Amino acid sequence: MSILTSPESAVRARSTATSAPWQRELRDSIRDPRRLVEVLGLPAEMAVEAAAAGADFPLFVPPSYLRRIELGNPADPLFRQVWPAAAEAESAAGFTDDPVEDAAFALRPGLLQKYAGRALMVVTGACAIHCRYCFRRHFPYDESPPSERVWAGAVETLRNDPTIEEIILSGGDPLTVVDSRLARLAEQFAAIPHLRRLRVHTRLPVMIPSRVNDELLAWLAGTRLTPVMVIHSNHAQELDAEVAAALRRLREAGVLLLNQAVLLRGVNDTVDAQADLNLRLIDLGVTPYYLNQLDRVRGSAHFEVSVERGREIMTELRRRLPGYAVPRYVQDQPGAANKVVLA
Numbered sequence: 105m106s107i108l109t110s111p112e113s114a115v116r117a118r119s120t121a122t123s124a125p126w127q128r129e130l131r132d133s134i135r136d137p138r139r140l141v142e143v144l145g146l147p148a149e150m151a152v153e154a155a156a157a158g159a160d161f162p163l164f165v166p167p168s169y170l171r172r173i174e175l176g177n178p179a180d181p182l183f184r185q186v187w188p189a190a191a192e193a194e195s196a197a198g199f200t201d202d203p204v205e206d207a208a209f210a211l212r213p214g215l216l217q218k219y220a221g222r223a224l225m226v227v228t229g230a231c232a233i234h235c236r237y238c239f240r241r242h243f244p245y246d247e248s249p250p251s252e253r254v255w256a257g258a259v260e261t262l263r264n265d266p267t268i269e270e271i272i273l274s275g276g277d278p279l280t281v282v283d284s285r286l287a288r289l290a291e292q293f294a295a296i297p298h299l300r301r302l303r304v305h306t307r308l309p310v311m312i313p314s315r316v317n318d319e320l321l322a323w324l325a326g327t328r329l330t331p332v333m334v335i336h337s338n339h340a341q342e343l344d345a346e347v348a349a350a351l352r353r354l355r356e357a358g359v360l361l362l363n364q365a366v367l368l369r370g371v372n373d374t375v376d377a378q379a380d381l382n383l384r385l386i387d388l389g390v391t392p393y394y395l396n397q398l399d400r401v402r403g404s405a406h407f408e409v410s411v412e413r414g415r416e417i418m419t420e421l422r423r424r425l426p427g428y429a430v431p432r433y434v435q436d437q438p439g440a441a442n443k444v445v446l447a
Contacts, residue, residue: 126308126315130232130280133166137188140165144183145176157188161241161403164234169311172344181339181371185235189406192236196405201242203399205438214250215258219442222270222303225258226250227278227289232311237366237407239399239436245276252285259292262299270301279308279315287323294327302329305364307336310343313350325357332360334393338372340380348388355389362393365431367414368407375420382421382429392431397446399436411435411446418447 123131134140137154140163141147154163165186174180178187209216217223229245231238262268271293278286293299304324308315324331333354337343355361363385365372372378382392395418398408418433434443 124314124317126312126317127282129166129168129312129314133164133233134170135163137163140170140187143170144173146178150178150187153190154188157190157192157403161188161192161234161236161238163188164231166232166312168313168346169233169342172341179370181377182341184370185237185338185368186233188236191406192403194405196402199400199402199405201402203401204239204436206240206243208438211261212257214254215261217268221268222272223262223265223268224272224274225255226275227255227273227286228276228281230280231275231277232280232308232315235307237368237398237401237404239401240276241401241403250276255289259289259296262293263296266298269298270303271299272303272305274305277306277308278304279306279320283317283319283323287319290323290327290329294329299329301332302327303332303334305334305336309333309335309350309354310337310347313346316350316353321353321357321359324354325359330360331358332362334362334364335390336365337363337381337385338365338368339377340384343381343384343388351388351390361390363390363431364394364396365392366396366398366407367409367417367433368398369409371407373409373413373417375417375424378417378421379424382425382431386429392429394443395431395433397433397435415447 134143137151137158138148141150163186169182169186173182177183206216209218211217211223214226215223216226228250229243234241262271290302293302302324324333335351351361365381367373372381378395385392395414397411397414398404400408414433418430421430432445433447434445437444
């Protein structure tokens with residue numbers, strides 16, 4: 105039985121008939137490792153080992169992403185990104201809860217500034233999927249829960265600092281917030297004279313393509329601010345026809361589209377995987393922006409690829425691809441004035 109036709113999903117669908125499609129997908133997401141292995145035809149014993157790894161960072165996979173995972177293949181690159189592997193429970197030297205030192209750059213609750221001219225607003229702690237390598241998987245969202253009051257304080261801070269020209273919406277994933285609230289926020293940003301750009305960092309167009317709806321396009325591209333969206337795709341298999349259609353809508357609305365990926369062992373740590381991803385992005389009108397070295401967050405050591413290997417991949421990509429299809433290979437090093445380019 106598919107997750108989309110399970111009895112529990114049917115009940116939720118009936119009770120949320122007026123919800124947007126993307127909201128129903130969030131509600132129908134798989135949260136139980138036993139259910140995920142059942143749907144994907146994987147050994148039942150895998151769910152037992154996932155219990156410990158998922159204790160503090162639960163499994164969360166939306167139906168649209170699930171459909172792109174190969175059945176019966178535990179090595180599938182999409183599956184590996186969402187599965188709570190037993191290795192997450194192992195300690196590893198140098199891996200911490202806050203590898204990019206977010207806490208040191210807080211201007212106030214919910215507002216960070218690491219680099220000149222731009223600030224980042226943590227709009228929500230919610231995501232459309234729980235990526236197992238997420239650098240904010242241990243972020244203390246509960247210490248300053250995102251709210252209208254927190255947002256108002258962040259907006260006031262932005263208003264009082266004329267050196268900030270760009271505001272970045274992050275999280276969690278900012279597009280898990282309903283459009284009416286995001287529209288009010290965008291209007292407040294547009295009323296600040298020195299702000300010029302509104303940037304959104306999100307996985308929603310890739311995870312749940314139906315999130316790109318008329319309401320989103322209206323507030324994102326409907327103010328005087330230049331709209332920029334940085335999506336996050338790590339593998340060409342993620343970029344199916346539904347995702348392509350969603351990205352086309354964004355592009356036609358005048359949104360500048362960039363992609364950042366993370367170099368992940370067993371997911372995209374080959375030249376072929378990187379070439380396929382970046383050429384697919386170009387075909388969809390998305391500029392490959394960053395290939396990030398893994399942030400060393402606790403629980404993610406099994407995904408780490410050496411910088412030496414990353415540089416080898418980049419060297420071969422430059423031989424194989426046109427320059428506009430090659431992202432910058434970078435690392436977030438706390439205290440640096442910008443992302444550090446590794447190759």
